[in-house]
Amino acid sequence: MPLFLDDDQETLADTVRPFMASEAPVSHLRTLRDADDPAGFSRDLWRQFGEMGFTGVLVDEADGGLGMGHVEAGIVLEEIGRNLTPSPFIGTAVGAVEALRGADAPLKQAWLPGIIAGETVAALALDEAAKHRPRHVGLKAERQGNGFRLSGEKQFVAFGHEADLLIVSARTSGDGSDEDGVTLFAVPRSQPGITVKAERLADSSFAARVDLDGVELDGSAVIGEVDGGRALLNRVLSVVRAGASSEMVGVAEGASAMTLDYLKQRKQFGRVIGSYQALQHRAAHLYSEMEVARAATLKAQQSLDAGSADADRDASVAKAMAGMASGLAVREAVQMHGGIGMTDEYDVGFFMKRQRVLAEMFGDADFHADRLARMDGY
């Protein structure tokens, strides 16, 4: 498969791009932020995502979705990134949908129709500390009768405060960083014993700290196999890492498009500043980094869609590379804009803040470089 978008994928991009630019541009984020919107995203827009088919992009056609792949999900996410569109897309339409792919039919039927319709919001409750360390799963799920009783805490649960469904990694046996003994649960957020504390993040999105205090679930809430959830957890992480990479590519594109415009019109010393070689070389270097990040991201998504044995590794490469390249993009954007880049009134700062959140989510570049080193045995 050639490493570029095919005609159908280009057509999808041509549909998503104007939609996102007109329905949810950066001003949409600003409006929500200024209104101190408690959800941090628009439910109306989420329903529109459903109408457009976006939320069901990865859902099998047999289950009512579009049956497309991660390349297509990445196309949607890139536009979300470019426009800084606040939405629970990645947790719901990528992460939760991938998790539910490993679930029994009743669990799918319980949640997928709402996701496809843009009614249901899902959130991934995986992290337990300030840094992403998914090898460690400490939240306990003890057997109780036919079901389980969950106790423990999760954090950095994106849009967890608005979620109807939480995908929770829990320990059903063993302890600490054991590979085995991990189980994924589909937890309705309405279940008694769940306390959600919404935290506004630097980019004005919300992530929740979630406390589960003896939450009782019956066996039907288990996704996949009890004690055998590690592979599914890894798979969910790989797809959201690739997805976050696409969103970061979009953020970088959005920020650098603003910057290039600015370099071409801002004058100092009687010349447009983009004519100075000091800035040209930095802009050209940034372009190169972004091209490499885009290639790595598309590679990961194609690998995931093809079921390649390298998909897991490719996702880590993409997440690390896109994290580094987009980080450079937003830092250069603010610096090259000069003073105006530091003002809240100007949009470029929003890109810097969003990038910071995405870079951290599902593991930063350091985490993934370390992971790559472990895979390679050093």
Place this chain on the structure above:
Amino acid sequence: MADALEGFRREARDWLEANCPAEMRTPMRSEKDICWGGRKFTFASDAQKQWLDVMAQRGWTVPDWPRDYGGGGLSPAEAKVLKQEMAALGCRVPLQSFGISMLGPALLEYGTEAQKLEHLPKIARGEIRWCQGYSEPNAGSDLASLATSAEDMGDHFLVNGQKVWTSYADQADWIFCLVRTDTSQKQGGISFLLFDMESEGVSTKPIRLISGASPFCETFFDDVKVPKDQLLGAVNQGWTVAKYLLGHEREMISGMGGRAQGPLLSEYALAKIGRDEQRRLDDPVLRARIALYEVRAHAFAAMSERFIDRLKAGKIHPAQPSMMKYYGTELNKDRHELLMAAGGSDALEWDSENSGGGKAARAWLRTKANSIEGGTSEIQLNIIAKRILELPEG
């Protein structure tokens, strides 16, 4: 379509199995195992010669060139399959040359039928080795200011001047050379000549580099007579030909960064430094630097794949090779800095058996030229800024 390609794959594999000598299925031990061909070339072994001959006969030294010119006439998809099958069997590249990677494409694009028939088959069979006469002492990054002159003498050109950084000029048979045919205009006064290095008035002098090797020469032209029909393209059209060819050179150099040649960085470091109690490389900071490098190396491998796929589909920006050249060469320099750090004082030994004759150090120094030759990194950044990002002239 897919079936035909699978059929070709089987055919190629069977043929390679039957025709590639066992010795040619082992990794090259050093640059000395590269087959460059040419009148002065000494084969390292009978197997190397045999491999070149059978591949040339099949047209597979240049699989995607037309059959009439000594090529294999393969489609891009078939050429890719052949490359994959050669890689799968571990077959060495039978012939490497500037004739294949640089002049050939320019001849195919700009040559007369007579020129193609004269030169391409000899390149394909490894009979004539070419060198490139571009840079001059006062024309480096500003290549178009070159001054080597070619005076029109009616039935021939009379060439006078000096080239520098002429790769392997002392081992080459012919040169493709940029010369000035008009002093009244800069780029528009350059022509592209082909001539025999044994012509009277040509002399070469190797340049010793910081690595100790002498892959480059100074090349001098003193009243060299070049027949008129050895002009490639029209008079004063040489810059257009040169730019076309430089694109190919940049692709070739950038390819060095993709799947890097030589020892695997982590294995080399583990062998030198050892493991800690958690079986990680026992130098946490170097381990982190290697890991971050590997992220970029893997990502650039994807970039190289994407670049080639898009090139074949005609979807590439004409200045994109500049980005590949810039990134690939800088990455390769980073890799060799890390290899030196991993090797410690062992890697500093210049002649010892332990260091393989200073292999790591010499290779490290060689890579410093990657971002200078074929247009410096700074020139590539200029090209990206102006042609891709459309930033204004200073």
